[in-house]
Structures are given as structure tokens and as C-alpha cells.
Amino acid sequence: MNTCKEVVYIVEDDSSFRTSMERLIRVSGYEAVAFESGNPLLAKEPIHHPGCLLLDVQLPDIDGLQLQQKLIEKGIKLPVIFMTGHGTIPMSVRAMKDGAIDFLPKPFENKDLLSAVAKAIQRDVQDVQEEVEKDRITALIDTLTPREKEILRWVITGMLNKQIAYDLGITERTVKAHRAQIMQKTGVSSVAELVRFAEKAGITPEQVH
Amino acid sequence: MSQEKDVRAEHHKRNPATEIREHGNAEQKLREDRDYLRQLTNSLPDAVVSVTLPDRKIAWANDAVKVLGYKPEECIGMSTRVFFPTQEDYLAFADKVTRAIGEGQDVLIAESFLKKKSGELFAAEVTLSYFKVNGTAVSETVILRDITESQKTASERNQLRNELAHLSRVMTMSELSATLAHEINQPLGAIQNNAAAAKNLISMFKEDHAEFDEILTDIVTDAMRASQIIRTARGIVRKEEAKFEQLNLNVLIEEVVELYRNAFNMENTSISLDLHPDIAPVKGNRVRLQQVLMNLVSNASEAMRESPSKRLRILSNTQSTDLIVASVSDSGKGIDKTMKGKIFQSFFTTKKGGLGVGLRICQSIIEEHGGRIWVENNPAGGATFSFSLKAYQGGSE
Numbered sequence: 001m002n003t004c005k006e007v008v009y010i011v012e013d014d015s016s017f018r019t020s021m022e023r024l025i026r027v028s029g030y031e032a033v034a035f036e037s038g039n040p041l042l043a044k045e046p047i048h049h050p051g052c053l054l055l056d057v058q059l060p061d062i063d064g065l066q067l068q069q070k071l072i073e074k075g076i077k078l079p080v081i082f083m084t085g086h087g088t089i090p091m092s093v094r095a096m097k098d099g100a101i102d103f104l105p106k107p108f109e110n111k112d113l114l115s116a117v118a119k120a121i122q123r124d125v126q127d128v129q130e131e132v133e134k135d136r137i138t139a140l141i142d143t144l145t146p147r148e149k150e151i152l153r154w155v156i157t158g159m160l161n162k163q164i165a166y167d168l169g170i171t172e173r174t175v176k177a178h179r180a181q182i183m184q185k186t187g188v189s190s191v192a193e194l195v196r197f198a199e200k201a202g203i204t205p206e207q208v209h
Numbered sequence: 210m211s212q213e214k215d216v217r218a219e220h221h222k223r224n225p226a227t228e229i230r231e232h233g234n235a236e237q238k239l240r241e242d243r244d245y246l247r248q249l250t251n252s253l254p255d256a257v258v259s260v261t262l263p264d265r266k267i268a269w270a271n272d273a274v275k276v277l278g279y280k281p282e283e284c285i286g287m288s289t290r291v292f293f294p295t296q297e298d299y300l301a302f303a304d305k306v307t308r309a310i311g312e313g314q315d316v317l318i319a320e321s322f323l324k325k326k327s328g329e330l331f332a333a334e335v336t337l338s339y340f341k342v343n344g345t346a347v348s349e350t351v352i353l354r355d356i357t358e359s360q361k362t363a364s365e366r367n368q369l370r371n372e373l374a375h376l377s378r379v380m381t382m383s384e385l386s387a388t389l390a391h392e393i394n395q396p397l398g399a400i401q402n403n404a405a406a407a408k409n410l411i412s413m414f415k416e417d418h419a420e421f422d423e424i425l426t427d428i429v430t431d432a433m434r435a436s437q438i439i440r441t442a443r444g445i446v447r448k449e450e451a452k453f454e455q456l457n458l459n460v461l462i463e464e465v466v467e468l469y470r471n472a473f474n475m476e477n478t479s480i481s482l483d484l485h486p487d488i489a490p491v492k493g494n495r496v497r498l499q500q501v502l503m504n505l506v507s508n509a510s511e512a513m514r515e516s517p518s519k520r521l522r523i524l525s526n527t528q529s530t531d532l533i534v535a536s537v538s539d540s541g542k543g544i545d546k547t548m549k550g551k552i553f554q555s556f557f558t559t560k561k562g563g564l565g566v567g568l569r570i571c572q573s574i575i576e577e578h579g580g581r582i583w584v585e586n587n588p589a590g591g592a593t594f595s596f597s598l599k600a601y602q603g604g605s606e
Binding site for chain 2: 014016017019020021023024026027028058085105106107108109110
């Protein structure tokens, strides 16, 4: 499966329905990878991106909603589209709350399927981009010294060098020097940019009382 | 009274003066016995009347005839006809009595509508016993018991039973159609997908493929039409909206056990209830939850049909502050490991002639209540089916 094509994973226990899904996905220009139950998918590493998951709600080994939950727990971020033979409203509400892209009652029309898949793949592309950006930022932040990381948390509160120096009991010049280092290492040019940057890496501002 | 006087007069005639003292004692004893008997009959809640035969005139009545609106003394000399709503009722009853006597019965118990002095009718159980002299019934003692209350209870029980039976049919229909819809939608979906895939492939051919395209479009359209028919049919039997209220699970359990009490007795099943007295109320639909309990109890009882010892145990408890659990345990064979996963699936059954929807219905009812149902085998044999329900949360919803 060494391909740059988008991959649509399919988990469906009914074999003839599964085969038909594989065909339809393939002729629609995607790579199709199908499983007849949930656990083999959970065991599958790595998951190809960009991609998405077409998941049957009723599976023999694990219920589709539980599988969705397990994927989240495993840190596998893959947009999910549910397929169901008798979906109930509360069930679909729960699935959507947990981040499902769509809920397709079987049988569905080709165009509904393809628009859901396109939406899911687009979401995955975004997710992957965000992930890459987050990794890049985290790597940059890792080049900071512990002291610089500490100062970073003060800087993103929006406080002036003078105030930070006073609170930390150091000179304003030292703060200024650290700040310059942070800006240089992370490659940002303004505090506003630095705030967005820190936010993406999950760094919270210092709690100032 | 007059009879007593006669007896006394006879005594006086026959006995010399020397025996008077002795007789005085005997008389005293007789009076005491009579008072005691009167007290005894007057303390009964049921009306008791003594009737002479064959004229069926009342010779004596206890205080409790007031339940019919009469004073004991006004009854004396009256025909028992007055207790019956119509002449026909009276004759029919008299006929029954005559037949019973003819067959040599000493006691006859029958139910009939009787009429109070006010004209009001009530359901009564009438017990007759005969006094015979040389094989001929000369008088009868009649006990009249008002059974309005117990009949009401019985009819309420019947009503509950009917309601449950009806629901069972409705649920079975709805579950059947849901399952069928699921089973049919699966191949219909595959047909549609395959036709769509074929349409897609064919569009890549250079040759004219208009007719192929038409064929495939028709296949898709017809598959859609078939699934639409199923959806409509499902809509028709869709279960009506259930009313949810605050319920005490223990009360539901007790009511269901009451329904099965006779069956248990007949099958020699011992039943023990271990109900936690302080469980929080749940929010649910009474009839549907009872349906679940009935299904579990009836399954348990069937599972024990061949067992030498039949013990059914129903338990209720608090699992955590907001979770109530009820379990039904039997002493049957337990559940085969290979079947454990399938047991809640539609059309899965181990019973001859079973439809395989009972537990599936239980599961959908419990899920509809936001709860969970599961099964475990008991260490000492048999199986335990349990379900958990959320405690009622005030009026928040």
C-alpha cells in the first residue's frame, strides 16, 4: 500500500456489502482497505494519511461506537463515517458528538457516500497539517532552555519586560536578553505571533496574581 | 326464642322439683354456650344466615347481615329471594342448590351477584352447608362474603397481564420488522454500491454505453425503491411513544412475581426476593420494564424445567449512587460459552419454536432507558441476567 493515494478504511462484517464498498471506493479514485471486524483495524499500524474510516455500527467483535472511542484513546486520529442498517437517532447523536463526520443509513446513494468521504478526507488533511505544525512548534520549543521556557510563559501573558523582571526578581536587561533568544530560536517576530505559537504547542501563560 | 321456651317447658313437665337445681345449672351452661356461639358468629366479617328448608325462610342471622343493609331481626321469616337481583337469578341459584343436594354434596360454594337492601348489587361468594335429618336436608347455613375487593384485584391483575401480552406482540412486530429491515438493507446496499461502481467503470469506456448506463441506473433506482418500502413498513409498526415516570423497581419486581406465583407453585420453583429497601427510584416506563422482568423470569423458569432443584432469585441493589441494578438468577444449566455473544441477537434461540426476539426486546427496552443488560453464569450453576438503570434525577429532564 505504498501509495500517496488517499486511503478509505472500511470495517464491515457483511461480506457482500464489504466487497461492494471496496469496489465503489476504488473506482471513485481512492485506495480501499477493508476489514471484517474492528480489532484487526486497531492492530493495524501505521494508519495511512490522509484517509478516513467507513465504519459499520454493528460489528461482531466490538460495537462501532466503542471502536471509535478506542481509536481516540489510542491517539489514532481518523475521521469516521458511520454506516448503519438500523440507526437510531440517539445513536447517531452520540456518534456525531464523538466527532463522526456523517451517519449514513444503509442503503445510501453514491453521491451521499462520496460527499461524506470527500469531507472526511478534507478534515484529515487539515488534521494532519495541524499535527505537522504542532510537531514543528514542539521541536522549536524543545530548543529553548528551561529558563527561556519559563520566561516564554511570562512573555505570552502580555506583561512588559520591566514587570516580568520585577516579579521574577531579576534585571530588565536579563529578561530582554532571554526574550531576544526566544524570538530568534522560534523564528517569530512579534508577541502576538508568539502567543499563537505557544497556544498551538499547548503552552499556557503564567498565572499572574 | 320461642323454640327455647318450648324446650324449657318440656323440661319442667318431665322433671321433679328435686332436679330443678341441677337443671338450673344445665340451663346456665346452655345459656353460656348460646351466648358464646352468638358472639362467635357475630364477630365474623361475613353474613351468616340460617335457612329452613324447603321453604327457604330465614330463621336466624348474625350481625354481619348489615353488610347487605339489614338488621338481624328484620331478616327473620324473610325469604332468601330478597338477596337476589331478579327472580331468574334466585331460581337459577335454587336450582344449583337442589342439584347439589341431589348429588349428596354437603357443602356448596358458588359466586353470584347479590342485592343489598338499598338495591345496590355486589359480587359475593355464597357458601351453603346442609343440616340433614334422615338424609333429608331440613335447614342450611348460608355464608355470604363480599368479594368485590378481591375481584377488583384480580381484574387489575388481568388487565396488567393483557397489557403486557399486547405490548409483547407489538414489540415483537416492531423488533421483527427492524431486524428484517436491517437484514434486507444489507444486500440492497450491496446491489446499489455494485451498480454505482459499475456505472463508474463503464463511463471510462470509449464505446457507446448509454444502454448499460440506463440498466445500471434502473438497478440503483429499484434498490432504492425497495428500501423505501421497508422504511415505510417500519414506520407503520413503529412503537408508540412510551410514557416515562418515576418508578420503584422493587414494586415492579413484586408485581411481576405476583403474576407468576401460581406457575411457580405448580412447577415447584422456590423463589427468593432480595430487594434492597432503599434503592433510589428510576425513570422509566412501567409496562416496558415489567416486560423485561417478565421475559427474564419466564426464561429463567424455562431454563430450570429439567433441573432437579428449581431456585429463582431476584435481587435489586444500588451499584453506585446513581445506578440501580436488578438481577434474575436461576439454577438451570447456565449459558454455553459459545452462545454468550449471540444471546441478545435477533433470531437467536435455543428454544424449540422460539422466535429469538425476547432478549433482543429486553435489550432494546433497557437501551431505550439508557441502561445496560448483561448475562453471567453463576459459580454454583445457572445463569444470572442483570440490567442497570440510572437513578431518577429530580425534574431535570
